[in-house]
Amino acid sequence: MYNPMLLFQAPEVNPVNRKARSIPGLNPVNMYGRVWFFSWFGFLIAFWSWYAFPPLLTVTIAKDLKMSNNDVLNSNIVALVATLLVRLVAGPACDRFGPRWTFAGCLFIGAIPTFLAGTAYTVGQLMAVRFFVGILGGSFVPCQVWSTGFFDKNIVGTSNAFVAGFGNAGGGITYFLMPVIFDSLVHQQGLTPHVAWRVSFVVPGICIVAVATALLLLTEDTPTGKWSERHLVAQQNLQAHGIQESIVDAPQGVLSEKKGSSSSNSGSSTPPTNENGEKVFMGGEQQPSKFADHEAQMPEQSMLETARGEVVVKPTFKEMMQIIIAPQTLVCGVGYFNSFGAELAINSILGKYYAHNFPTLGQTNSGRWAAMFGLLNVAFRPIGGLVADFLYRKTGTVWSKKIWLVFLAVVTGIFLIVIGVTDPRDQNTLIGLIAGMAFFLEAGNGANFAYVPHVFPQANGVVSGFTGAFGNLGGIVYAIVFRYNGADYAKSMLIIGCMSIAMNIPGLFIKPFPKGQIGGH
Template identity: 60%
Template sequence: MTFPAVLWSAPKINPINRKARSIPVLNPYNKYGRVFFFSWWGFFIAFWSWYAFPPLLVRTIRTDLKLSQTDVANSNIAALCGTLVVRFIAGPMCDRFGPRWTYIVILLAGSIPTALAGAVTNVSGLIALRFFVGILGGTFVPCQVWSTGFFDKNVVGTSNALIGGWGNSGGGITYFLMPLIFDSLREDRGLTAHVAWRVAFIVPFILIVSTALGMIFLCPDTPTGKWADRHEATRALLEAHLPPGQTGHALTEKADSSNASSERGDYLNENGEKKREVHLPATVDVGRGSIEVVAAHEAPMTQQDMLNTAKGEVVVAPSFKEAMHVIFSLQTLFHSATYICSFGGELAINSYIASYFLKNFPYLGQTGAGRWGSMFGLLNVVTRPLGGVVSDLLYTQVSKNLWLKKGWITFVGVISGAFLVAIGLTNPHNEATMFGLIAGMAFFLEAGNGANFALVPHVHPHANGIVSGTVGAMGNTGGVIFAILFRFHGTNYAESFWIMGVMIMALNVSVCWIKPLPKGQIGGR
């Protein structure tokens, strides 16, 4: 299938887990295209609401609530702490209850404090409210796990990066939309500033609730149906492609064994060449329903790959012991450390970028500084997806060696740190220099997010929720660390930038030696 037809055509699918081998971005009628849309759109709306305060904190809310610089910094930290807690919880929830319902619950829970923004009257109320609005930042975990469940290894990096990048751009659009909504309410509707900023929060509340309802009524849990039936579905699909009676034996043997040599199901021979057509049943029964089997839509796979997929890549409900093993593995440590740098840095910068612009270019005003600040977040539309696309290209076109994906993560991390050091040490007062350096830094910092979650689906695929939740939460931990850095340096934003850059370079280099996958891992390769 060629570009651009791949953007709307029904994708080829993995015959065992039914994951798509391409991304029908422009086809909402196809279930893969529909899940792709709601995955990024839900995160986009959540990110918009999560970061709806900083654009108006530059002047309006700060003046109305009589906030100090320390008060603003503390509220920024509170928003990140709320998200950190939810992301740790969301990972195991995704593995146990499925990412779709986890997503829906987080959206609806976060919509309540969003609607209550107008009730804030003092700094304590602001800090408490922003902590609970931070629940919405936890949507990142189910959006990535849901995507990983619908898109196969050859495109999952691109899918996760597009969803994460387009979702993250909500943090940029909020710098443009919240001042715009505020100005419209004040100038066109005649509301006072005291009332207008409170009413403005009703807009994201309505969008959050409508998005959650769309997920409930329009989207499936998995490509095979209900989350609770995923193991039964995998077994039934494997039975349809293997000789009668072999499935149970095959699943109890090591997945890399060579005992499964029957011709039935052998789409490819050991050299990767098509071997023979296979006659498959029209449907397989799963639970109370059935799954349609259309051989023409299935991607070719060797029988051995089918066995590895069935045994190593179906998410299981985690035990405490298994969860601890996954969380404290070296591979999770690598992703956590690098995501602390990329996403943590992005979160902290998102909170202060408009204030930094206003300090160096006071003539911009709150709205002008906010619009330029939106550039940093809006670049996610391109930069984060590019990080995932490059990662997938290195994997599929150069060599199926996951060290290439891992090396790409380290490369963009070190370069982004270098840009931060350059911004901090030069502290530009020339618009072209400042905005150029910020754009360069954003390119590599945000590409690091996409690159990271292009490799995450390969690591412990049976516990993808736990890995995604842990790594996502550590990204927020980085946001808290860097927000504290900004807090203690007050309005000396330049100093915070170069210190952050040094920390990011050092942390990326310190974990670059870790292997991409745990020794002996089944699946994910």
């Protein structure tokens, strides 16, 4: 049974990589609690700004810039293109520089076009601004890689799902915040709509800079310290437990740079022990490990597999290409193409769909109902990760996570087909079907990044970046589907549902991870 006190307590950690085996989500003092908070909160702020345009775009901005309906739809597509490119780059950047610095970089760079949003006076200028604001969407990759780097296999799916679920809620929050900010500037500050919508973007810009700065000041690269020394610390942790074998993939430059100070304690000598009789080895000094009281018990073979197969390395270009085209990576990408991709596209048109089928709702009420689709991520995406981790702990095999992922994709497709065939004109029916579809679709997002850490864990950034980029590619493809079907939203839903089922079922016949892979089991 789950112990709620784990939300407050310092977590038990993996003795090799020091990843936590529980989530101290309500403990801001604990290192793991701080990283977990900034992972989801940083992505929430980024998502808010990334999707700050749609709540004001349909009426206020479109009227001010004289945009047609096609201009609005095209701008939604443009906003996804930059994110796709950034996610492809952010993955390898995480493996090279570490997710913390990559995360902060996405936020700082994305804040610039956010501040400049108000300088758009033509449709072309708006397209350019939305393209560069899309950089913020790339922050999802370091958000997930950072979470994966701090939480162990038994809980990583839950952590990633909660982090992304809370972050994705920014897509719903923006439907409430941006109109409130805009209305406040018009009614309380006396600004014209022409000026007010431009000034309103300063608010998320300030928030992005503040969060990125706090992230750098208050958190760490890895549970063991600097990103550049992660291999060395893993090697030392093995020696601390009497295991003298080397990490095959550890960069020799990193190890040799530090070994001078630790040579007297390496070799076949017995590592020192602390007051509890536990072996510790920290560099060249005999000192008790700060994690000693919280270390999980692991057999020697599992510790070796963790060190050799799950400590992130910098892949060569050739290795990166081999990882990207591997069937297991494609399963992750296809799953996210149809879950997050569909979510992005549907989130952009849902307000219009409600207004089209139920004109009496008006812009405000249809927008609020549409916002619920994004806000449901707070509950539904975490469920996908929670169930995935539960199945993994019960079965002891990654197959359970992959089957769960495909199941969610197929049921999502069925809901979309039902919506497409019936195109309900009863408000409760349509909203109910959308909510049911949202459960399986958003849980699929969570299940996907519960599975990702098991696939090529030594190159988690590459796999995460590719998967995240594929999600954006799905958003672009499905946005184009909506673009060319016009007001026939039901037909677009039907097409997306059929594609989701057809693309995901073949994944059932692919092994969860490549033959011979050491870590991730």
